[in-house]
Amino acid sequence: xxxxxxxxxxxxxxxxxxxxMNCSYKTSINNLQWYRQNSGRGLVHLILxxxxxxxxxxxxxxxxxxxxxxxxxxxxxxxxxxxxxSYFCATENNAGNNxxxxxxxxxxxxxxx
Amino acid sequence: DAMVIQNPRYQVTQFGKxxxxxxxxxxxxxxxxxxxxxxxxxxxxxxxxxxxxFNNEADTPDNFQSRRPNTSFCFLDIRSPxxxxxxxxxxATSRGGTDTQYFGPGTRLTVL
Numbered sequence: 001x002x003x004x005x006x007x008x009x010x011x012x013x014x015x016x017x018x019x020x021m022n023c024s025y026k027t028s029i030n031n032l033q034w035y036r037q038n039s040g041r042g043l044v045h046l047i048l049x050x051x052x053x054x055x056x057x058x059x060x061x062x063x064x065x066x067x068x069x070x071x072x073x074x075x076x077x078x079x080x081x082x083x084x085x086s087y088f089c090a091t092e093n094n095a096g097n098n099x100x101x102x103x104x105x106x107x108x109x110x111x112x113x
Numbered sequence: 114d115a116m117v118i119q120n121p122r123y124q125v126t127q128f129g130k131x132x133x134x135x136x137x138x139x140x141x142x143x144x145x146x147x148x149x150x151x152x153x154x155x156x157x158x159x160x161x162x163x164x165x166x167f168n169n170e171a172d173t174p175d176n177f178q179s180r181r182p183n184t185s186f187c188f189l190d191i192r193s194p195x196x197x198x199x200x201x202x203x204x205a206t207s208r209g210g211t212d213t214q215y216f217g218p219g220t221r222l223t224v225l
Contacts, residue, residue: 088156
């Protein structure tokens with residue numbers, strides 16, 4: 001089942017610009033994760049933010065989490081053509097002994113050289 | 114390097130002909146997952162194992178089965194593939210709980 005909704009569905013920017021993707025979810029969470037998927041490949045974990053954290057950085061990535069609004073954003077600064085990929089948010093809900101991730105629909109990012 | 118390996122990377126089968134996809138991991142993770150992903154869609158969880166404990170998603174068709182003979186290996190069996198089963202199949206592992214999932218490169222299944 002999918003509970004995350006991401007916007008925009010597709011984003012096209014020029015190299016060097018910043019890219020912002022948003023994710024909303026419906027139920028309370030333990031954490032929220034962002035993954036990246038290059039075309040025709042597996043997913044790669046980017047960053048995990050816990051429910052008691054509000055902001056996290058990793059290199060050119062900045063993730064924020066607002067649990068009151070049930071939303072998160074992923075910012076990629078100074079984008080490069082190699083950042084072209086699909087980006088998915090995923091939440092691990094805290095319903096009992098659940099070990100599943102609930103996936104968003106993804107944002108397709110195109111960075112033009 | 115510790116990793117998740119999927120074989121084959123590309124699999125072609127005929128309508129109704131059983132096919133098995135394999136996944137192995139060197140991470141020694143407790144949990145292994147199988148996802149189906151169709152073009153431009155999010156991954157869809159089919160089932161997962163926590164150690165030997167099998168967990169099937171309610172909407173996973175009976176046509177899909179899985180085996181985990183040991184910690185390192187997990188198999189996806191599609192008993193009678195239909196055209197609608199053509200997709201990318203992704204294997205992932207995690208230590209469990211709220212941990213990160215580590216994905217293999219996927220197997221692209223084509224059904225003729």
